[in-house]
Amino acid sequence: MAEKCVFLDRDKTIIEDPGYLTDPDAVKLLPGVELALRSLSQAGFKLVVVTNQSGIARGMLTEDALDEIHNEMRRQLSEHDVELDAIYYCPYHPEGTVEKYTRVSADSKPSPGMLLRASKDLPIDLNGSWMVGDSPRDIEAGQRAGCRTVRIRHKGDEGPDEDEDVQADFTVRNLVDAARIILRESGTGAAVGKGYEAPAVPAAGTGYLPTGAETPVNNMTDSQIFGEILRHIRRTRTPEGGSEFSAIRLIGAIFQIFAIVALAWGLIYIPGVTVTAEGNFNEAYNNQIVVHVALLSATVLQLASLTFFTISKQR
Ligand SMILES: [Mg+2]
Incomplete structure (x- = not known):
């Protein structure tokens, strides 16, 4: 039976983005990611990463080096009992410097190729699934695959959109809030904060969500997530x-x-x-x-x- 899934962008959604990531030692999970993913997994969602890796076409890293980076990401997540079901990446780019990878690909987001392939491989019910990412191309890929979408807009990224035609179903600050919305909207009854009104704005594109510091949090049922949010609030407090x-x-x-x-x-x-x-x-x-x-x-x-x-x- 086809299962529901949360497709996840990698950079600035799961891990920090230092530019083109080429070193496994530079893999760093964003705050709260492991808790958000564990909640989604426990609620029955498959977790599938879909990531454009045009750095391979540009000759900045090899597929073997990318495997090492992804192994390190999996290792860090597994320390928190989170297992990804699959990682799909697109190494191609039409303006690459490595001939083998220099071409247009239906896998490259905003095309939905990686999501469609995953839906056959695992298999996945795309209409019951979600795409979460920080970029308009993540949202477009999710929409073209028939998924609902959550856009992460980090503090400092609230400027006008480069593509105003692409509007996510929900916009949030981080993956923890994205997980809350997905669990609430999917009616899983999963305990990631019952009574908590997950912040959400309609797809107007002009607004963005308040930070965790301004979000009312009531009746938290997962003390770890609560602790993680507090840690996040402290991190964002100005010195x-x-x-x-x-x-x-x-x-x-x-x-x-x-x-x-x-x-x-x-x-x-x-x-x-x-x-x-x-x-x-x-x-x-x-x-x-x-x-x-x-x-x-x-x-x-x-x-x-x-x-x-x-x-x-x-x-
Ligand atoms: Mg990204």
């Missing part, structure tokens, strides 16, 4: 914002320490405020002044400390 946040808390803590010192100072002098048997009125009077000043200072310092802590929480 300036982070240091400002800490500085205000530090000032609050300093005021708190001075408040405690002032309080201790006042308490030490309290026994001396009563007139002793020797009747030293001046000493008792001076001690009373010290206690009043100390306790007043402690109160003011404590209020200042609370003010700074409150400000730091509101930021």
